Amino acid sequence: MEERTKELLRRFANADRVALSRILSMVENGHPDSPMILDNLYPRTGKALRVGLTGPPGAGKSTLAEKLASEMRKRSFKVGIVAVDPTSPFSGGALLGDRVRMNAVSMDEGVFIRSMASRGSTGGVAWKTLEVCEVLDAFGLDRIMVETVGVGQSELEVADAAHATVVVLVPESGDGVQAMKAGLMEIGDIFVINKSDREGAEIARKTVESALELKRAENGWRPPVLCTAALEGTGVKELYEKIEERLELLVSSGSIERRRRECVSSKISGILKARILENEWERAQLSKLVERETARVLSGKTTPYKAVDGLLKDMR
Numbered sequence: 354m355e356e357r358t359k360e361l362l363r364r365f366a367n368a369d370r371v372a373l374s375r376i377l378s379m380v381e382n383g384h385p386d387s388p389m390i391l392d393n394l395y396p397r398t399g400k401a402l403r404v405g406l407t408g409p410p411g412a413g414k415s416t417l418a419e420k421l422a423s424e425m426r427k428r429s430f431k432v433g434i435v436a437v438d439p440t441s442p443f444s445g446g447a448l449l450g451d452r453v454r455m456n457a458v459s460m461d462e463g464v465f466i467r468s469m470a471s472r473g474s475t476g477g478v479a480w481k482t483l484e485v486c487e488v489l490d491a492f493g494l495d496r497i498m499v500e501t502v503g504v505g506q507s508e509l510e511v512a513d514a515a516h517a518t519v520v521v522l523v524p525e526s527g528d529g530v531q532a533m534k535a536g537l538m539e540i541g542d543i544f545v546i547n548k549s550d551r552e553g554a555e556i557a558r559k560t561v562e563s564a565l566e567l568k569r570a571e572n573g574w575r576p577p578v579l580c581t582a583a584l585e586g587t588g589v590k591e592l593y594e595k596i597e598e599r600l601e602l603l604v605s606s607g608s609i610e611r612r613r614r615e616c617v618s619s620k621i622s623g624i625l626k627a628r629i630l631e632n633e634w635e636r637a638q639l640s641k642l643v644e645r646e647t648a649r650v651l652s653g654k655t656t657p658y659k660a661v662d663g664l665l666k667d668m669r
């Protein structure tokens with residue numbers, strides 16, 4: 354590990370926000386010290402609860418996140434907001450250094466806002482986002498909101514890793530239908546019709562609600578559909594209370610333990626896979642074996658499934 358990295362970790366341990374920013378950049382960019390950083394920080398993780406905010410572009414996810422952060426601060430929670438590939442900048446301005454528009458939340462030491470431009474990055478958006486969340490968790494944050502545009506598979510994966518997922522929609526007709534198509538109905542624990550200062554919010558709310566009727570209640574939880582107007586703050590407190598209610602249920606039902614086990618096990622296999630692929634010698638061996646088995650499959654001696662079974666048996 355570079356001397357500079359060690360110094361950063363020392364400062365990180367002393368709650369230095371600049372060190373946190375630097376470390377996040379290193380992790381995001383896959384700096385060579387990144388695995389050691391994550392390893393070093395791991396023992397300090399496990400406290401933060403992640404709340405996913407997902408929905409179509411411009412639905413008001415960032416605006417809601419900022420307002421929710423204020424509610425969380427009232428409970429003295431330390432808060433992180435991670436925006437994955439946002440199409441519009443945070444109004445907080447922390448990302449752009451736009452000090453004129455900087456609001457209360459981004460001036461608050463207890464709130465940390467981070468934007469991730471992960472399109473085209475290697476290693477997968479979901480994986481990188483989880484690493485970023487791990488660092489924020491180790492920094493001592495209590496709640497981390499992860500904002501994603503709910504369209505692609507990787508975004509759905511990000512939402513899947515959250516402890517509670519809020520799907521943010523807008524009143525415009527058809528949004529609910531789009532959400533169903535994009536698989537958002539399955540992942541949402543709470544649904545929000547934001548921009549309810551506009552016309553049609555109540556109709557949209559009912560549409561989503563009736564679409565959800567087909568969904569079975571899990572652990573006694575029926576996803577509620579709320580209306581918010583994030584800009585003026587209407588309904589935000591109610592939304593926040595629902596989120597905490599959902600998180601409490603996760604803890605009291607023991608689901609959180611199961612979730613943790615799943616996370617650790619997928620973490621181990623993810624690291625293992627990455628290590629095997631990054632080790633040149635092993636990769637060369639692997640591709641030789643793959644080549645050998647390809648020939649056997651093509652000549653009708655085996656199938657791809659049996660070939661992998663055989664390879665794994667040989668490894669043991």
Ligand SMILES: Nc1nc2c(ncn2[C@@H]2O[C@H](COP(=O)(O)OP(=O)(O)OP(=O)(O)O)[C@@H](O)[C@H]2O)c(=O)[nH]1
Pocket residue numbers: 409410411412413414415416417438439440441442443502547548549550551581582583584585
């Ligand atoms: N009328 C109205 N406008 C809102 C409301 N909430 C947010 N907006 C506006 O909608 C626009 C998009 O808001 P954002 O919070 O950036 O939306 P987003 O979902 O984070 O957008 P992306 O991250 O780019 O997908 C901004 O101009 C907000 O001011 C609301 O409740 N009512």
Ligand SMILES: [Mg+2]
Pocket residue numbers: 414415416436439440441442443500
């Ligand atoms: Mg946004």
